Amino acid sequence: MALTREEREKFLAGPHIAALAVDAGEDGRAPLTVPIWYQYEAGGDIWVMTERDSRKAMAIEAAGRFTLMVDRVEPTVRYVSVEGPVVDTAPATREQLVEISARYLDPAKVEAYVDFAWKEHGAMVVIRMRPQRWISADLGEA
Numbered sequence: 001m002a003l004t005r006e007e008r009e010k011f012l013a014g015p016h017i018a019a020l021a022v023d024a025g026e027d028g029r030a031p032l033t034v035p036i037w038y039q040y041e042a043g044g045d046i047w048v049m050t051e052r053d054s055r056k057a058m059a060i061e062a063a064g065r066f067t068l069m070v071d072r073v074e075p076t077v078r079y080v081s082v083e084g085p086v087v088d089t090a091p092a093t094r095e096q097l098v099e100i101s102a103r104y105l106d107p108a109k110v111e112a113y114v115d116f117a118w119k120e121h122g123a124m125v126v127i128r129m130r131p132q133r134w135i136s137a138d139l140g141e142a
Contacts, residue, residue, distance in 0.1 A: 018069060036056075046084075049124055079137060088128040
């Protein structure tokens with residue numbers, strides 16, 4: 001059964017690992033699909049952070065849009081897929097790296113991870129997507 005707007009936004013706001021899909025931009029290639037951390041608050045834009053020169057950043061820039069899909073298998077099979085246009089790309093800040101890391105990591109590990117990532121990952125960008133098309137369902141008892 002499809003989720004209500006409130007249900008899908010609440011589910012997407014949870015700290016799931018998303019599958020990001022974007023046109024690979026190459027003839028004969030399927031979409032580029034990779035796992036990614038994301039940040040979302042109900043009713044707002046979604047943002048992801050990635051290395052500025054990564055394949056996914058370049059593909060998103062060329063396509064101008066991307067899709068995120070999150071799911072779970074317990075207590076029921078549920079998923080939300082959302083697609084939309086890129087509305088902003090900007091250099092990432094250390095504060096944004098802390099915010100997204102704290103969403104996924106044990107609090108005791110955030111500082112060390114941020115120190116490592118900020119030094120080792122190179123220049124990073126935050127890419128914001130405006131949710132435009134949604135597909136969602138809860139498939140009932142697992």
